[in-house]
Amino acid sequence: MLNNPVFVSIILMLILCIFRCNVMLSIIISALVAGVMAGIMPDGESFNIAKSLIQTLSIFIEGMKGNLETALSYILLGVLAAAISYTNLTTILINKISKFITKSKIYFVVAIAIISCFSQNLVPVHIAFIPILIPPLLGIMNKMQIDRRMVACALTFGLQTPYISIPVGFGLLFFSILKKEMANNGLIVEISKIASIMWMAAIPMIIGLILAIIIFKKPKIYKDIDQNTPQNLDDIKMGIKEWGALIGIIVAFIIQICFKSLPLGALLGIVAMIICGGISYKKMDLVFDKGIHIMGFIAFVMLVAAGYGAILRETGGINELVNTVASLAGGKFGGAVLMLIIGLFITIGIGSSFGTIPIITAIYYPLALKLGFSTEAIILLIGIAAAVGDAGSPASDSTLGPTSGLNFDGKHNHIYGTCIPTFVFFNIPLIIFGAIFAMIL
Structure with missing residues (x-):
């Protein structure tokens, strides 16, 4: 096991990520280590470390092509999100719903969860809406004595649930x-x-969100402090930018539904925004720069993750690892739990469910086959194993986003206020139900 290049490489990647090494660098280093340990060389040549590194890097770069469409999708969605952030659409939405969501804590939290869900599909702005939506609501939350850990769980629920299920x-x-x-x-x-x-x-x-609401329903007092909040919401109206952005959102949504292509939907949505005034032609470069800043790093993580998956397959160590893990699993249920827990650690380490998929699929598919899981169970196990750990990871957008809004006044802790609660209420149910569902399918 300790000589297995796949096992050593994944452990190394986890250790590097735990010690806060840059995620991209951690994946690249781990891939090179796997390639050298496996003795990857050009055909017909004897082993040489320098040549092995070059050949490994060559295969790695070739493997990155597998996620080019995904990376482009991320960049274009980032531009879409940036364009929306330059308008008052989200602020106007706050004004429309604020009277309804302040009726009770449950109304408030459920409304936040729903709005957060929309940010992943209906209006795909990802976490860009949080710094706009949450800070103006902190005063209302303080008056209602809402525990911000409950709101953090609602935001993370909305950021994660739609992409793993819809x-x-x-x-x-x-x-x-x-x-x-x-x-x-x-x-x-x-x-x-x-x-x-x-x-x-x-x-x-959903079960995790309900439990979070129950556990954190007790009043919690936060001291109000002066903060730079936006202007009076009643003074903000729909203008050319807002209508243009709204048209772009509708176009992007319809295109991706009709043609099943997220890059095409995002691209045409951006074009529609430019034509209709949602994006000022003179400020186009600024919008694109901000969009790349929002999503560019994640896009590159996706590229290097695909390259890493290619290296893991090339090493030939997957079959050996599969046989070893299968013998330790003690049957299908133990195997399912083990796969989900390993996925948890990988995703927590790199902070991206999307980046975890190429890494674990190369191992999990043959392992699940060996353990006798059905195709349906394999799909579920790989999907949940990639998703579990997104909540709770200090490096994940699903936790960094909520903290960026809730800590606007310095009264919310990233680890104890966001990471630990979301870890407990979402990762544990995902592992339990994921294993149970895999046995049923």
């Missing part, structure tokens, strides 16, 4: 990566097949 927006992106990586390892399935299975992942997420 094939729209970021969910279509997640499902597309699942489809592509499973095909790379021999399992050919359609998006519709994945969608017919992955909706089950929403069940433990």
Whole structure:
């Protein structure tokens, strides 16, 4: 086991990530180590470390092509999110719903969760809405004595649940990566097949949100401080920018639904925004720069993750690792739990469920086959194993986003206020129900 290049490489990647080494650098270093340990060389040549590194890097770069569409989707969605952030659409939404969500804590938290869900599919702005939506609501939350840990759970629920269960927006992106990586390892399935299975992942997420509301329903007092909040919401109206952005959002949504292409939907949405005034022609470069800043790093993580998956397959160490893990699993249920826990650690380490898929699929598909899981169970296990750990990871957008809004006045802690609560209420149910569902399918 200790000589297995796949095992050593993954452990090394986890250790580097735990010690806060840059995620991209951690993946690249781990891939090179795997290649050298496996003795990857050009055909017909004897082993040489320098040549092995060069050949490994060559295969790594070739493997990165597998996620080019995904990376482009991220960049274009980032531009879409940036364009929306330059308008008052989100602020106007606050004004429309504020009277309804302040009736009770439950109304408030459920409304926040729903709005957060929309940010992943209906209006795919990802976490860009949080710094706009949450700070103006902190005063209301303080008056209602709402525990911000409950709101953190609601935001993380909305950021994660849609993409693991609904094939729209970021969910279509997640499902597309699942489809592509499973095909790379021999399992050919359609998006519709994945969608017919992955909706089950929403069940433990909903249960986790309900438990968080119950546990954190007790009043918690926060001291109000002066803060630079936006102008009076009643003074903000729909203008050319807002209508243009709204048209772009509608176009992006319709195109991705009709053509099952997120990059095309995002691209045409951006074009529609430019034509209709949602994006000022003179400020186009500024919007694109901000969009790349929002999503660029994640896009590159996706690229290097695909390259890493290619290296893991090339090493030839997967079969040995599969046989070892299968013998330790003690049966199907133990294997399911083990796969989900390993996925948890990988995703917590790199901070991206999307980046985890190429890494684990190369190992999990043959392992699940050996343990006797059905195709449906394999889809569910890989999907949930990639998703589990997104909540609770200090490096994940699903936790960094909520903290950026809730800590606007310095009264919310990232680890104790966001990471630990979301870890407990979402990861634990995902592992329990994921294993149970895999046994049933």
